[in-house]
Amino acid sequence: MAAKLVSFLLLITFHFLFRLQSSTGQNVVRAAYWSAGSEFPVSDIDSSLFTHLFCAFADLDPQTNQVTVSSANQPRFSTFTDTVQQKNPSIVTLLSIGGGNSRASDFASMASQATTRKSFIDSSINLARSYGFHGLDLDWEYPSTATEMTNLGLLLNEWRASVDDESASTGTSPLLLSAALFRSSDYYTLDYPIQAIENSLDWINVMAYDFYGPRWSNVTGPPAALYNPGTQVSGDQGIRSWIQAGIPSNKLVLGFPFYGYAWRLVDANNHGFFAPTSGPAISQDGDLGYGQIKDFISQNSATEVYNSTVVSNYCYSGTTWIGFDDTQSITTKVSYAKDNGLLGYFAWHVGADDGWTLSQAASETWGS
Ligand SMILES: *[C@@H]1O[C@H](CO)[C@@H](O)[C@H](O)[C@H]1NC(C)=O
């Protein structure tokens, strides 16, 4: 009896120490996603500017409900961690699953049953371990019914239990678990499963961007406003909603874009926020990486504006108008994250930066 009690207490202590180690290990997340679709070479990432990198995206196979990596991506994903460790041996890497181009209904279907959740969970852990990632990141965009939100909660709880079991049985520290979630604690009228998120995830990546874009807004707007007086659409509103819902600020990581959106103005002389537009400019959806935006500005001698009330940059030339985050916006957001006790920040995506300008500004603003 006493021996059993002692071993039980040891087990509890063991779990506690591991959890403590994993939580104190992540005292800051200064992160970026790398997008395989960008074709930016992994070996070119200046990983010394980050504490964490997300490798995006692994896929969910809707037939098997397992996490897979396409054969085209396998060479870069399986060597990702080794490659980025060359410039920063202490970099922490996470394999990100899903993303904006994956089918939300596949995730809903997988999360709807215990057996399919188990296929997803077991395969994700196997894949992360075999490729040498330190963690897993779920990008299900988005659960769209109350039942799907409940099932997300079940998935997260079971994922955490499996990750802890795997850690205890192999004697390795547990994989990190994070998720990229909507800007606010509710996806429109649906509340996220707060208790499961709080209990299961090491942190959440708050996607505080895509508020305005030419595919869904016929007026110009600050795509990733930190503040947006008179509206509910801002990074600050989103962060406050997560805290009010019960997620501690030190589990929140503020996301910002290394890209912007270009609109075609109806009237070249009406070039502020909320000016009428006739659709996207420059690219099909109007999305442009920061490097491309800087090229546009220099080639067209575009007028540049920083609005510090909203915390957003824009530029215009003729009838082309581009909303984006330049260094002022990025550094203000990093200071906001630090001053409000958030765990850190992340950018989507590293290959869109321009000579490390934004990555460096962010890293220096947070400091060491
Ligand atoms: C722009 O969108 C708003 C809201 O959907 C709509 O009321 C308005 O008529 C649209 N304006 C134009 C010029 O299409």
Ligand SMILES: *[C@@H]1O[C@H](CO)[C@@H](O)[C@H](O)[C@H]1NC(C)=O
């Ligand atoms: C910043 O943008 C807001 C929202 O459109 C606007 O009310 C304000 O006048 C702008 N500030 C400056 C200095 O232009």
